[in-house]
Amino acid sequence: MMIEVTSLLSSVSSVFYWTGTVVVVYFVGLLLYYVVYNTRLWMLGNPGAVGPHLGAWAVVTGATDGIGKVYAEELAKRGMKVVLISRSQEKLDQVAKEIRERSKVETKTIAVDFENKDTIYSDIKQGLEGLQIGVLVNNVGASYSYPEYFLEIPDLDKMINKLININSLSVCKMTQLVLPGMLERSKGVIINVSSIAGSQPQPFLTLYSASKVFVDFFSQSLNAEYKHKGIIVQSVKPYFVATKMSKIRKASIFHPNPEVFVKYALNTVGLASETAGYPPHAFVSWILNTLPTWLTTKLSVDGALKTRARYLQKMKKN
Ligand SMILES: NC(=O)c1ccc[n+]([C@@H]2O[C@H](COP(=O)([O-])OP(=O)(O)OC[C@H]3O[C@@H](n4cnc5c(N)ncnc54)[C@H](OP(=O)(O)O)[C@@H]3O)[C@@H](O)[C@H]2O)c1
Numbered sequence: 001m002m003i004e005v006t007s008l009l010s011s012v013s014s015v016f017y018w019t020g021t022v023v024v025v026y027f028v029g030l031l032l033y034y035v036v037y038n039t040r041l042w043m044l045g046n047p048g049a050v051g052p053h054l055g056a057w058a059v060v061t062g063a064t065d066g067i068g069k070v071y072a073e074e075l076a077k078r079g080m081k082v083v084l085i086s087r088s089q090e091k092l093d094q095v096a097k098e099i100r101e102r103s104k105v106e107t108k109t110i111a112v113d114f115e116n117k118d119t120i121y122s123d124i125k126q127g128l129e130g131l132q133i134g135v136l137v138n139n140v141g142a143s144y145s146y147p148e149y150f151l152e153i154p155d156l157d158k159m160i161n162k163l164i165n166i167n168s169l170s171v172c173k174m175t176q177l178v179l180p181g182m183l184e185r186s187k188g189v190i191i192n193v194s195s196i197a198g199s200q201p202q203p204f205l206t207l208y209s210a211s212k213v214f215v216d217f218f219s220q221s222l223n224a225e226y227k228h229k230g231i232i233v234q235s236v237k238p239y240f241v242a243t244k245m246s247k248i249r250k251a252s253i254f255h256p257n258p259e260v261f262v263k264y265a266l267n268t269v270g271l272a273s274e275t276a277g278y279p280p281h282a283f284v285s286w287i288l289n290t291l292p293t294w295l296t297t298k299l300s301v302d303g304a305l306k307t308r309a310r311y312l313q314k315m316k317k318n
Contacts, residue, residue: 042279045267049232051078054187055134059083059178061114061170062140064091066243067193070262071137076103080135083108083128114140114166121173128177132185136178138171138215139193143245146311147204147304160207167211171218179231186230189269192219196239196276200288200296204304212237216274223273235274236265239281254280 058075062068063084072082076099084092084099084107092109100107110127112120142162144153153159171192182188197205198212219235226233240255242248251257256278265277276282288296 038279038282041268041271041275042264042282045264046270047267049270050075050135050189050266052080052134054189055132055182055185057081057083057108057131057133058135058137059085059128059133059174060137060139061085061174064088064095066245067238067241067258067262068137068139069095070258071139071191071266073099073102074262074266075135075137076105076107079103079105081106081108083110083131083133085110085112085124085140087111087113114170115142115162117165117169117173121177124174125177133178133181134187135189135191136174137191137193138174139191140166140170141193141195141245142166143208144205147308149204150206153207163207163211167208168214168218171215175222179226182231183226183229188231190219190222190231190233191265191269192216192233192235194219194235194237196237196281196285196288198235199237199285200300202304203297203301204308220274227273232270233273234269236277237274237281237285238265238277239284254284256280 058072058080060068060072060075060082063072063082064086068086072084072095076082082096082099082105084096086092089109089111092111096107096109099105108127108131110124112123114120144159148154150156175190179188179190182190192215194215195208195212197209198214198216200209202209216235216237219233223231223233223235238261240246240248241261242251242255242257246255248255251260261278261281264279265275268275268277276285
């Protein structure tokens with residue numbers, strides 16, 4: 001009887017021993033994987049993935065300010081000719097001139113408003129005719145002026161059309177125009193700028209958040225469809241970047257300026273099909289994905305309501 005108990009205890013402790021060993025090996029392996037993966041992604045990067053070897057031209061939407069302007073500048077620095085697309089011809093001419101002087105590459109501009117879906121895509125098609133396009137950056141985006149209840153958004157009909165046309169439809173239509181040429185040459189990169197708001201629901205920015213989920217899923221699905229044909233489609237999901245849209249004037253580690261953001265983001269192409277684009281943003285994204293949804297939603301609601309109250313108060317005073 002005594003021998004049977006001893007043998008049972010020994011079997012149980014052996015089970016605990018091996019279970020413990022497997023768990024420790026699993027977590028050490030996971031930790032090592034994360035260290036190697038993140039070192040490769042953020043410190044070494046993949047600077048050779050994007051450049052004129054994909055095709056002479058890069059096309060950037062929303063290219064006269066913020067993140068899009070810096071993508072255009074960086075691609076030009078890598079020797080690509082750039083097509084800049086935004087609304088204002090004056091701003092386009094200015095940015096094109098700066099890029100030509102700094103990087104000695106050809107530029108082309110197309111002035112369109114992505115809010116007007118009915119007329120612009122034939123103009124863009126005409127503007128891109130005959131160009132060998134290696135890179136498309138679908139960056140143009142619009143958001144709310146301030147967080148608001150869905151039904152209380154001023155001129156709601158217009159806002160629904162605006163955010164869907166600029167943020168989501170433009171990504172599909174630009175891809176439809178550019179992807180066939182890339183497929184003919186079996187190479188090309190499409191970078192779609194989504195947002196962390198496409199990973200985490202953003203109450204009071206509901207339309208914006210939903211439009212960015214579309215961009216993210218469109219990109220990831222398209223990447224799976226075409227990666228075996230030499231096309232990379234990347235979804236970039238930043239947290240705050242100091243631009244006009246975010247209204248953040250002073251850059252900081254968690255709110256970088258677009259120059260810092262794009263330098264990191266561009267080097268992740270070919271290594272990550274979806275990315276926060278910048279290490280501190282990847283950290284924020286990891287934290288938000290780890291916390292329970294009820295908590296992240298509550299934090300978003302509280303933050304948005306405070307911002308809304310401040311904005312409405314300011315408007316009352318003016
Ligand atoms: N900034 C952030 O914190 C942040 C965070 C996450 C994601 N994002 C995403 O990053 C992208 C770029 O944002 P950003 O902050 O760099 O914006 P931004 O500084 O406001 O620049 C927007 C660019 O798009 C152009 N544009 C705006 N509306 C347009 C329209 N209807 N038709 C054509 N062009 C238009 C603007 O030029 P014109 O005014 O001359 O047309 C400008 O070149 C967006 O998709 C945004 O959703 C930004």
